Amino acid sequence: MVPRDMSERKNPYPFDVFEPKWQHVWDEEKTFKVHNPGEAGFDAAKPKCYILDMFPYPSGAGLHVGHPEGYTATDIVSRYKRMRGFNVLHPMGWDSFGLPAEQYAIKTGQHPSITTYANIDNFRRQLKMLGFSYDWDREIATTDPHYVRWTQWIFLRLYHSYYNTELKKARPVKELEDKGWSREEIDAVRLAYVADGMVNWSPDMGTVLANEEAEEWKSKGFTVERRKLRQWMLRITAYAERLIDDLDNLDWPESIKLLQRNWIGKSTGAEVNFDCNGKTITVYTTRPDTLFGATYMVLSPEHELVPQITTPEQEQAVKAYQAECAAKSDLERTDLAKEKTGVFTGAYATNPVNGKQIPIWIADYVLTGYGTGAIMAVPAHDSRDYDFAVKFELPIIQVVQPDDPATPWKDFCGYDGTMVNSEHFNGLPVPEAKAKMISWLEEKHYGHGKVNYKLRDWLFSRQRYWGEPFPIVWGEDGHHYAIPESELPLLQPEMEDFKPSGDPRGPLVKAKEWIHYSDKATRETNTMPQWAGSCWYYLRYIDPKNDNAFVGADAEKYWMAGNQKPGGVDLYVGGTEHAVLHLLYARFWHKVLYDYGLVSTPEPFNKLVNQGLILGEDGQKMSKSRGNVVNPDDIVRDYGADAIRLYEMFMGPLKEVKPWATKGVEGISRFLARVWRIAMVENQEGEWVLGGKVSDADEKTVTPARKELHKTIKKVTEDIEDMSFNTAISKMMECTNAMTQAESVSVVDYATLLQLLNPFAPHITEELYSILRGAFPQLGACQLSALPWPAYNPEYLVENTREIVIQVNGKLRDKLTVPVDITKEDLEAQALAAPRVKEFTEGKTVRKVIVVPGRLVNVVAN
């Protein structure tokens, strides 16, 4: 047994007794249950507020202290909003598909669902131990067959859809069938489609990996290789424009919006056709204005025209270079990014603007997958082309003169410049030249304006057991077919051996019976990535038990659309690690559903807040290997749930990265004990009983403590709205100190403080309030959580006098206490008469006096 170092210490207040007690009450009474429109108990008069946490992956390690950070923040806002008269939807669930459970199953032979559900039980216990006000009746797990059914249903919706570029929305492929499109033509435009592509394949794990996963597993010693495999893709690129444009209206951190914009990577430019012995080579450029500076052309080594244009003399060199590139992985390519390589093809292309012949090279700095896989090189005004040109001694022609004379033209890539050496474009500013060149190209049919995105389609299949199987079968004709909705959910077969099959079709190929769909069709053996479940879970919370739809229309309209402007989830809190992928994928799925009118808002999450990482006590990232991981179970055992909640909110601003300090939890625990002891005293037997300090006398006098209380109501209200929880707590500390110092405290005032503190520390405040209710019948019969949020009385905030700062030449020299309604003239006169002011203006001339009413007087003298 690990010795408890706190075992000798008596708890400063009996949290170990009343925290479980109140958690039990909330559970039994379903205190935080919220109803949908149409259900008994639904109050249509109240506005809605949907407050969402990023649901956790229930790992075997249990909660870490990062979870309660975001979860406490949303819990405070949820409890506050309920008191302000909102119907609050505040749910929790589990992102329960995932690799660790599968890896464990491979090792032990135990079905992954066993560990998954055991882990969920542990997570649920821990979250309940922290007193979060979730509506547990809405709990969901992405691994639940009822949930899997609808994940697959949405997938089929994607499968049956194409993107109509005129309407700019998803439409059923049925429309195309009706127009007589062929099977192949339709398959080529589906939002969910099959393609052969280069993917990261790990033979050790027997699965493909996303690019961002590949590096991580490689560093853990797994082998990852590039392999051309048939994979399911989702056509997220069709939505690139909408995904970028709709960011504008979202109440998200600008930094996250920027991250998404960069990820989608929109660029505007032109496609330009170059002639090469009658063959047309199309390049993409963002700088058509620099066409006169194009001195050579580069194709990617994999470009389809390379074999056709290469001259016999260069054939050997070109083939050798292509082989060299094919052997390189993506990682190796980027590692060697600094040093440019390439080979001349022997061919020349004609520059359409001036008819000049320019050499065509191949080089791996031109990527196959972006633009047209071919570029015109303008070494004077592109650093990559510049490096290449220098290395291979290709000509460099200036076509832009920087506006700033101090900037050299060589390698100048900016837009602040004027065209030179460009015939009739000379003298034009760059942006104008760019526009003019595009019109010229279009007029002469040499090219056209073009927008490109970095975003690639989403590799959606995995070769795993513990994921949603695709609801797809393959026919004898080699085509894929959707299974009927009535066959959903399609669950994984029962298997005993979860080991990778070594077959790139994944472990499910081993389930022979399951694969056999009919005599004419076999099942798809791939499964969906973990992202699938998290793409729409916020919609399922709205109507978690609906068997007829993934979400009921009325409930969806109420909780998502509501009465606010852009609509969607009102507050979504989680870590930055999901800034791009999860938040982009979920937005994409949501937009597809929106196109069909299945959801009523174009965006899922109206307001997003990222909580900052909590570092270990040593200021390093928490990790098992560093031994600096803090376990919430230990903190709750030693200090209680209210203390850890309050501490995590007091550490600093929610959004900042901040280090853990257990000493700080002690400080918070002392604060809560002081709140406790305002009302409670220990009797001879060592039991806590109500003391005499809190009384029902004196409801009217303006005492310092009462003044402080009303300032605190104002501050805490504003700070919760701002999510500035740390300053709200420090204000409540000041108020508590004022009450501690007071001779006696009115029970109404004390109860008001408890109410302000209730969203932060719900257990101790409910406990104290229930004890007070026993002695003061005027407090009524309900829990604090059922009371309306208190309002401050402005009369208590009015001050008669005010301290004014007196400065001489901007330096603090004196302070005056004056009536608040003093005139400017009087204040100035008093300031000038102040002895300290006289001392510092002695022998000087007063040049100017600045009077800021209610704040300061600055005397300027020299």
Added chain:
RNA sequence: GCCGGCUUGGCGGAAUUGGUAGACGCGCUCGACUCAAAAUCGAGUUCGAAAGAGUGUGGGUUCGAGUCCCACAGCCGGUACCA
């Protein structure tokens, strides 16, 4: 390299958005209570003996700058030849 963020006492962090820098908490010091300790309560705590200095560094705007502008440095995160 490019893009973003951060930098305030011994420590975590406040600062009405251009107006008393250091709220609140931790830590530390002293005192009360105690045989003693813990707990609790009270006082003090930016540096400096003082004049004075002081919000990463250097400049600027202003009566007045942690806050606005310019340049630079350090740390953290994202991204990686996207033409």
